[in-house]
Each structure stands twice: as structure tokens, then as C-alpha cells.
Amino acid sequence: MNRNCPFLFCILLAVIYMLHDPATAREALAQTSGQTQYRVNENGKAVYQDEFEFVPLPSEWELLSHAEGSDTVIIFYRKDPGSSLSRTIIAYNEEPYGYSRQLEERAREFMNRFLWDAIMQQQILEQKKTRALGGEGLDLVIEAKDKIDGKKVRAEIVFAKRGERIVAFNVTQWRTLDEPFDLSAFDVFSRFVGTFKTLKKSFYENL
Numbered sequence: 001m002n003r004n005c006p007f008l009f010c011i012l013l014a015v016i017y018m019l020h021d022p023a024t025a026r027e028a029l030a031q032t033s034g035q036t037q038y039r040v041n042e043n044g045k046a047v048y049q050d051e052f053e054f055v056p057l058p059s060e061w062e063l064l065s066h067a068e069g070s071d072t073v074i075i076f077y078r079k080d081p082g083s084s085l086s087r088t089i090i091a092y093n094e095e096p097y098g099y100s101r102q103l104e105e106r107a108r109e110f111m112n113r114f115l116w117d118a119i120m121q122q123q124i125l126e127q128k129k130t131r132a133l134g135g136e137g138l139d140l141v142i143e144a145k146d147k148i149d150g151k152k153v154r155a156e157i158v159f160a161k162r163g164e165r166i167v168a169f170n171v172t173q174w175r176t177l178d179e180p181f182d183l184s185a186f187d188v189f190s191r192f193v194g195t196f197k198t199l200k201k202s203f204y205e206n207l
Contacts, residue, residue, distance in 0.1 A: 037063060047199070048074060052092070055195040057188060061090070076192075080173075080182060085151055088173040088185045090192060096159065096168035103138040103159050106166045111140075115153065120144035132160035132169065132193055145177065154181045158193050163201070169193045 038048040038056075046056040057076050064075040073093055080086040098109030107127075115122065126141040137160040145152045157170040171189035173181055 045195070051199055053195075053197050053199055055191055057090070057192065061188070078185065080185075082179050083176050085174050085176055086179060088171065088182070090171045090185075090189050091169070092196065093168045093170070094162070094165075096166060098166070101161075101164055101166055103136065103161070103166065107138055107140060107157070107159055110157070110159075110168070111142075114142070114155075114157075115144055119148075120146045120151075120153065130158060132158050133162055133167070133197065135161050137161075147177070150177050151175065152177055154186075156186055156189060162198060169196070 038046040040056065041047050041053070044056075045053045047053050052074070061076040061078045064077050074091060076090040078088045078090075080088055096106065096110050097113045098106045100106040100109055111122075111124075122142055122144040124140055124142055126139070128139050130137040130139040137158050140157045140159075142155045142157070143152065144155075152175050153172060154175075155170060155172045157168055159166055159168050161167070169189070169192070171186060173185055175181060
């Protein structure tokens with residue numbers, strides 16, 4: 001079985017439950033994750049599980065986290081002004097869907113399953129090389145629409161390498177068709193990715 005299951009389960013809860021009842025989603029995620037929090041070090045950086053360091057997100061972002069075995073997923077959630085649909089999720093995933101260890105091929109594999117539970121017309125607005133985790137990365141900006149249900153999504157996904165394996169950062173923002181996206185959330189995401197670093201070797205790097 002692909003070890004993406006914990007990540008997909010958390011995101012599925014975060015997306016589906018939050019569409020109806022954010023409190024229920026937070027409770028469900030807390031039951032699976034234990035709501036592990038980070039600490040702030042002397043440099044003002046957030047340290048998560050003594051393994052990851054990054055600039056803390058603004059206070060309106062709520063940490064929802066899941067850790068199981070050697071899988072680690074960090075999820076931040078923000079309820080946005082506007083309709084009940086309006087929300088943004090920022091996540092770090094050590095097991096993005098796919099198997100390739102090449103950035104562009106892994107991105108293609110991932111996109112085959114992105115928003116798989118929602119019937120939406122997707123469009124890649126931008127794809128470019130970037131830097132993440134101190135090395136080469138690949139940055140995708142996507143928008144998707146569902147004209148029948150009247151909703152849309154804007155997302156940015158950054159694929160990077162941790163050792164020989166591919167990891168991913170993503171921000172996903174949901175809106176009704178007539179609501180504007182809040183691009184300031186993508187600035188928060190860029191700072192999260194730009195300051196994110198690992199403090200020790202991963203499970204696989206220690207094999």
C-alpha cells in the first residue's frame with residue numbers, strides 16, 4: 001500500500017469536513033494526530049518534532065498535524081472571511097502521491113490525483129524551477145473550477161528533494177466562483193517554504 005494514506009486521510013478530512021463543519025474537522029484531526037504543537041527556539045523559529053524548522057505562521061493559522069511511524073505531515077488551516085466555503089490549507093508532505101524520484105515526473109504523477117475527490121476542471125497556470133530545502137525544486141500554480149457546484153480552488157505546490165526522495169509543500173485555497181482569492185496567503189506559503197529546513201536526517205536517509 002502506498003504510504004500516502006495518512007496524508008490523504010488528513011487532507012480528505014480537512015477538505016470534506018471543513019466544507020460543512022470546521023469544528024468537526026478539527027476534532028477528527030485531533031483524534032488522529034494528537035495535535036502535536038511546535039516550540040519556538042531562541043531565534044524565533046518554530047521547531048516541529050525536533051526535526052523541522054520554519055518561520056511561524058501568523059496567529060490566524062491553526063496547526064493540525066499528523067505523525068505516524070516515519071511519515072510526517074504538517075497541516076495549517078485558516079478559515080477565511082466570506083462564505084462557509086472560504087478557507088486555506090498549507091501543508092508539508094513527506095510522501096506526495098507518486099513514485100518517481102524526478103521532480104517533473106513526480107509532479108505529473110501527483111497531478112493525476114490532485115483534487116481527485118472533486119470533479120473540477122484544472123489548469124496549470126505556471127510551472128517553474130525554484131529552490132527549496134537548500135536544493136532544486138519545482139513550483140506549480142494551479143486553478144480549478146466546478147461550475148455546477150459554484151466553487152473554485154487556487155493552489156501552489158512546491159516539490160523538493162530530501163535526500164533522494166521527493167517531498168512536497170502545498171497551499172490550497174477554496175472559494176465560491178464569485179469570491180476573489182486572497183493572494184496574501186500565498187505570500188505566507190512562500191515564507192513557510194523559503195524558511196523551512198530539516199534539522200536531522202530522515203528515516204530513509206538513515207537506512
